[in-house]
Amino acid sequence: AQSVTQLDSQVPVFEEAPVELRCNYSSSVSVYLFWYVQYPNQGLQLLLKYLSGSTLVKGINGFEAEFNKSQTSFHLRKPSVHISDTAEYFCAVGGGSNYKLTFGKGTLLTVNP
Amino acid sequence: NAGVMQNPRHLVRRRGQEARLRCSPMKGHSHVYWYRQLPEEGLKFMVYLQKENIIDESGMPKERFSAEFPKEGPSILRIQQVVRGDSAAYFCASSLGQGGSYEQYFGPGTRLTVT
Numbered sequence: 052a053q054s055v056t057q058l059d060s061q062v063p064v065f066e067e068a069p070v071e072l073r074c075n076y077s078s079s080v081s082v083y084l085f086w087y088v089q090y091p092n093q094g095l096q097l098l099l100k101y102l103s104g105s106t107l108v109k110g111i112n113g114f115e116a117e118f119n120k121s122q123t124s125f126h127l128r129k130p131s132v133h134i135s136d137t138a139e140y141f142c143a144v145g146g147g148s149n150y151k152l153t154f155g156k157g158t159l160l161t162v163n164p
Numbered sequence: 165n166a167g168v169m170q171n172p173r174h175l176v177r178r179r180g181q182e183a184r185l186r187c188s189p190m191k192g193h194s195h196v197y198w199y200r201q202l203p204e205e206g207l208k209f210m211v212y213l214q215k216e217n218i219i220d221e222s223g224m225p226k227e228r229f230s231a232e233f234p235k236e237g238p239s240i241l242r243i244q245q246v247v248r249g250d251s252a253a254y255f256c257a258s259s260l261g262q263g264g265s266y267e268q269y270f271g272p273g274t275r276l277t278v279t
Contacts, residue, residue, distance in 0.1 A: 154206030
């Protein structure tokens, strides 16, 4: 069984500040890890994914995440946020032949001017 | 290349009515997944289908819910005799292949409200 814990339900930050959204997972098999972003009343858009290889993954819109196997974490970071980054962010885990994605409950990032 | 299409975007049903949600996968994709998002929750897997086959429906409630993906036309998620607890956003995703490495592309969702 797999599970995902997003440690913060809400993260308010000021524009141009750095941000880290935390994600921890548990899985009995090797994992693939994903971050999705959901803007209000829209579907999910893939930000980045880790399948294998380098543990530092770069995604769209200046986001990056680091896979840490020993800490079972996949935290999302951005060095300087914009107002337009305000959205809900979901961490998800899949594994091997497992097509089911298991999602965390989401973190609402609010960027204030 | 059009993305995953879902309609309707918003659906209001009274208790006891039927809800039909449609999903057209991306061109060339033959793998379809349905997820449900309850308020303040993450998405939960419901069912995985390929053309004319239900591969995994382990996340579907045992009663009132059904899904299909016919040879021609969109995938349909059907909810019979809706109850207030069915109010949620229902997302469809599609992928090119089966397995965790294949990216799932999500549609905009159908927001179902049961009154």
